[in-house]
Amino acid sequence: MKRRDFLESLAIGGLGLLVAPRALWAEDGEGGSALFAVPTNTGITGSVVVLGGGMAGTTLAKYLRLWGGTGVSVTLVEKEATYTSNIMSNKVLTGQLTLPDLVYRYDVLANHYGVSLVRGEVVGIDTGARRLSLADGSSIAWDRLVVAPGLEFDLMPGMSSASQYDTLVPHAWKAGPQTQLLRNQLLALAGGTRTGDVVMTIPKAPYRCPPGPYERACVVADWLRRNSVPGKLIVLDANPDIIVEKANFAAAFAGGSGFTVDYRPGSTVTRIDPDTRTVEYTDATGAHSIAAGVLNPIPPQRAPKLLADAGLYDPAAGERSAPVSVLSYESTRVPGVHVVGDASSTTQPKAGHIGNQQGKTCADAILRALQGKAPDPAPVTNSACFTPITATTATWLSAVYQYSPETGKMAVPSFHNGGTPIAATGPSAGNYEDMLVWFETLMSDTFG
């Protein structure tokens, strides 16, 4: 049976509530990539400490060794034993995947590429003494530091503790136990032990993964419909409109893929009550309140406080992430410290695919610096983002970013669709298949 036939049979057979079929893996493009040896003859020597093993930090550590060779020692400091992919984690909410399916290990990084792993939580960055302090009291000295810690989440107004995200109103914007909690709450809605609508809130941009909240709205609404779960999906978007792939998401919200989403743009959340799952918000028409069956607030996000404490960004000046030179991702505040991925402040989206490319760009710049050379004067990064719309269809968004010497920023060039990203013409099963190849290969280029 061909994969396309299988996907169609999935669509016809419908998705079981508790035993939803999993996506079939790709067969056309086989996906993934090969392992390559760490060279011994580059002549480059140096040592780099990387804080954080997500998409950007892991890619950076791998490519420092792959391009820099055995003379470049790389230490990766990470508080978790494994990484759980945010990409695809909305499919855990619909039961098409489980969290263990999204777990990636650091084995290849350590055993094949020779990156030294330190498991520990960094509690201080001393930029004067150039030392990291760890929660267990130990410290790590660095010659050159790359910070790639991801993001922290604000408390929504009305919340008293971040633990309320873990127990009552999961944001699930970092894949992990909150993802499972949100899944369980949706199942409770399906099983009748909860009643009401599903309410998602979207913060003002920039936040991690621009299409992500709209994707989540689609796949959850699709799941509600396929399983005849009572209640609708309401999206309270703080932004004045859908911020990315508007045509595709607007069509899906309006029923183009079989489900509908009650999308309410320009909605500013003023208070949530985690216990009663009540959300209060204002829009152009006034103040409103909804008591939700499941409340999924996606909070505003910022670089960890640790970075502010180290002077890498200034919250007092309204900054929420760390300014960097996009030639090297070196901090504009603290020389010798680089920031890559979601914690850096650039004009590029905060997302794994582009975080991977930022890691490569930073690795290349550091290796040049170790040889006394300037960074590549014309770096290019790219974002390719596949987005499931239903259990069997997906769309995509493509953007290439070129360095502009005039502004010192990365920008989609005018020759790329007039300076704007390009979206798929609509959701399709073919895009869904491509999405699986893309995901496997991206993760393989990062962790493999």
Place this chain on the structure above:
Amino acid sequence: MTKLDRLATFATLLFSLAAIPATVGHATASTTLSRSIVLLSGDGASMTIPSAGGPLGLTNSNPAAVSAAVSGTTLSVTALAPGKAAIVVKEGRKTRAKLKVTVKAPMTVAPTTLAVPVAESAQARISNAFGPVVATSADTAVATVYLDGESVVVRGRAAGATTVTVRDSRTTVSVAVTVSAPGGGSGGGGGGTVSGTTEGRLLASNCFQCHGTYGSGGFDRISGKSETELIEELNEFLAGGEDPGGIMAAHLQGYTAAQLQAIARYLSHP
């Protein structure tokens, strides 16, 4: 590295009926029951025959494949060996039931040992699958697996050994997989090699998220082709001759012609 395909791989092979043991049907005395079932050797099934109370007799077209007996109003069949049998139950001259039985052999997978280099694939053939088939790799760091029609495709990830398990609704078959270093080397670190040139490398690394590190896989392997061939392929996408409206054509718009040339030059000898 591919966690998804560990669990994300199963294909469904549908048969007309697969109830074991099965009560195949009821009907009233005025009807003739007609059913088809599929059984594995050793399986049994039974059905209640509609009758007016008279004695029932049966004919069996293939006693080597299926044994059949009627007791009271219950017809019992046992699958003996692969083959087909038609069982007809009569009450006097009236036909009360027709049962077509197909006896299948258990699922087999051949071969049950596979050797595959890192980043390459090997296949084993599945025969006689019964119900949904699931294939899993015991160690997805060593090898991953997916189903392609009636083949199970194993892809080497890192040197080592693991077991791939292929399961249908009745039978489990293990395939021993040995993954060798790329290019059939004898291990010892392994890994592909590249020239190490840095000209165009960072720019071309934009391709690696979808085409694998150094262009080694993903949607298409793109390294090692000639510069001319790569440029021809890129131009084909740009001209709409290949996957028009697709993401590759969209993506390529973001690069200058000089950048695409530099990428092709690098990928021809990474």
